Amino acid sequence: MNSRPSRSDLRAKGEEVVAAAVEAVIRTGPEIGGSDMWGELARMRFESIPSHFEQFAARDPELLDIALLNMEDAVLWLQQGRIGNMSEVQNLVADWQGSAALVFRKNFVAPFPGIYSNQYNLAAEVQGALKAQVEIIEASRRDAIAVGDRAIEALNNLERESSGNWIAVALSVIGAVASVAAAIAAAPVTGGGSVVAVGWTLVSAGASVTSAALPSQGGSAGSPEEVIAAMNTALSGVAQATAEEEEILAQALRADVGVFDPKDPSLSLPEVTLGSPGSLGRFQPPLEAQG
Amino acid sequence: MTNERLTVELEKLWQAGAVYLPEIAVPYAKASRSVNNTSWRDEEAFAHTELQVSVVNDYWPKVEVVEVQSPAMEPILQLRNALQWLLADTATKLVTAGEALLQIGEAYAEEDSQTAEAFEKQWAHYQEEQPSLAGPPDVPEVKYPGSTVEVDDSWFYGEEVPKREQPTEPE
Numbered sequence: 001m002n003s004r005p006s007r008s009d010l011r012a013k014g015e016e017v018v019a020a021a022v023e024a025v026i027r028t029g030p031e032i033g034g035s036d037m038w039g040e041l042a043r044m045r046f047e048s049i050p051s052h053f054e055q056f057a058a059r060d061p062e063l064l065d066i067a068l069l070n071m072e073d074a075v076l077w078l079q080q081g082r083i084g085n086m087s088e089v090q091n092l093v094a095d096w097q098g099s100a101a102l103v104f105r106k107n108f109v110a111p112f113p114g115i116y117s118n119q120y121n122l123a124a125e126v127q128g129a130l131k132a133q134v135e136i137i138e139a140s141r142r143d144a145i146a147v148g149d150r151a152i153e154a155l156n157n158l159e160r161e162s163s164g165n166w167i168a169v170a171l172s173v174i175g176a177v178a179s180v181a182a183a184i185a186a187a188p189v190t191g192g193g194s195v196v197a198v199g200w201t202l203v204s205a206g207a208s209v210t211s212a213a214l215p216s217q218g219g220s221a222g223s224p225e226e227v228i229a230a231m232n233t234a235l236s237g238v239a240q241a242t243a244e245e246e247e248i249l250a251q252a253l254r255a256d257v258g259v260f261d262p263k264d265p266s267l268s269l270p271e272v273t274l275g276s277p278g279s280l281g282r283f284q285p286p287l288e289a290q291g
Numbered sequence: 292m293t294n295e296r297l298t299v300e301l302e303k304l305w306q307a308g309a310v311y312l313p314e315i316a317v318p319y320a321k322a323s324r325s326v327n328n329t330s331w332r333d334e335e336a337f338a339h340t341e342l343q344v345s346v347v348n349d350y351w352p353k354v355e356v357v358e359v360q361s362p363a364m365e366p367i368l369q370l371r372n373a374l375q376w377l378l379a380d381t382a383t384k385l386v387t388a389g390e391a392l393l394q395i396g397e398a399y400a401e402e403d404s405q406t407a408e409a410f411e412k413q414w415a416h417y418q419e420e421q422p423s424l425a426g427p428p429d430v431p432e433v434k435y436p437g438s439t440v441e442v443d444d445s446w447f448y449g450e451e452v453p454k455r456e457q458p459t460e461p462e
Contacts, residue, residue: 058339058340058341059339059361060339063331063332063333063335063336064336064337066328066331066336066452066453067328067329067331067333067336069455070325070326070328070329070453070455071325071326071329071371073322073325073328073455073456073457073458074322074323074325074326074329074374074378075322076457076458077318077319077321077322077325077458078318078319078322078378079458080317080318080458082314082315082317082318083315083318083319085311085312085314085315086311086315088306088307088311089307089311089312089315092303092304092306092307092311093303093304093307093392095300096300096304104388108388115381119374119377119378119381122370122373122374122377123322123326123374123378125370126326126367126370126371126374129363129366129367129370130329130367132363133337133361133363133367246361246362246363247362247363249362249363250361250362250363250365250366253363253366253367253370254366256366256370257366257369257370257373260369260370260373262373262376262377262380267377268377268380268381269380269381269384269385270384271384271387272384272388272391283395285296285297285300285301285399286296286300288296289294289296289297289299289300290297
């Protein structure tokens with residue numbers, strides 16, 4: 001199974017569950033003959049199962065993939081070495097005199113590395129957020145497939161004992177989807193040699209993002225119907241955890257939206273007026289060059 | 292008489308304003324364009340449909356297909372727009388600062404014709420020997436939030452996707 005189950009993978013898993021459930025009904029049902037009839041009745045009873053799996057294909061990551069690719073391009077542009085050329089600018093204007101030259105060096109050139117670092121980290125934050133949204137979708141699909149696999153395993157292991165007791169099989173929610181945002185926040189992106197760090201949630205080391213709380217699911221199941229009921233509960237749990245994980249991601253990002261201020265000098269270059277030809281006294285060549 | 296020290300300083304000012312600052316602006320402008328591409332069908336990207344069941348007149352069940360958007364959409368798009376604005380704004384300010392340095396250099400050169408001549412001569416030499424230092428790079432148009440996304444329809448069976456611009460040179 002690839003890392004992103006498709007809609008047809010999900011439907012096929014649902015159909016596998018139906019087949020296993022029908023087979024379990026026939027295998028464990030009363031020995032009164034007419035297994036075809038039992039099977040047909042069971043098939044009708046379980047026919048909605050594939051759609052329970054297909055619901056996890058409702059969120060489609062393909063457009064997000066395109067957004068993520070372009071966001072990765074943006075981050076790559078910001079990794080270009082020529083951004084370090086500001087140190088050359090610093091050297092080239094180092095000897096110029098006057099208040100405008102001083103302001104240019106102090107307010108424009110000197111803070112640039114810190115501003116760049118914070119902007120780079122914001123880019124990494126947006127990239128991480130898009131990645132998290134995609135991974136939530138992928139993980140929810142993988143969790144649904146895993147729940148289906150556990151249900152099939154449980155159905156295949158159901159046996160009728162002479163006493164009429166059923167072997168108890170437990171189902172549990174797999175829960176990978178519940179920790180996507182926390183996992184991304186736990187592996188922060190670093191870059192740009194942070195000078196004045198703004199604490200973006202997903203890319204700041206030490207930021208804490210909680211995981212979705214999974215409802216207590218599963219338990220024992222003794223008949224095909226109970227296995228399917230437990231499976232449906234587990235699938236509901238995955239769907240609930242998916243929505244909750246999206247909300248956790250949203251909350252973490254809302255905190256960052258609150259941090260953002262376009263006038264923050266650690267994020268935004270100042271407008272520097274260097275003077276016009278009529279006010280050259282504010283931007284003068286070094287004394288030795290003033291003839 | 293040529294003021295050699297002034298000639299050197301004007302060259303340095305020219306390099307800072309015409310070459311280095313625009314060179315820094317290029318990746319910023321490109322990044323603003325790549326971020327702009329992420330706005331292509333962005334609200335659709337975060338949406339999915341769900342079945343919503345309600346009760347009509349306290350009795351009749353009503354099932355509707357409703358479009359639901361991820362709660363993460365709004366803050367992601369807000370942060371994306373903030374980032375795009377910063378990138379476009381930074382590229383613009385880098386170019387403007389470069390132009391201002393050039394204006395200052397030109398103004399000093401106009402005051403001293405011999406120095407200006409020496410500077411022109413030196414610049415001609417650069418253009419022959421070090422073309423990388425001889426002229427400003429093309430800074431692409433920056434894209435502020437809300438700009439049109441240029442699309443490429445040659446991708447997959449004519450389906451449109453945003454035209455990507457990836458860095459190619461190894462730096």
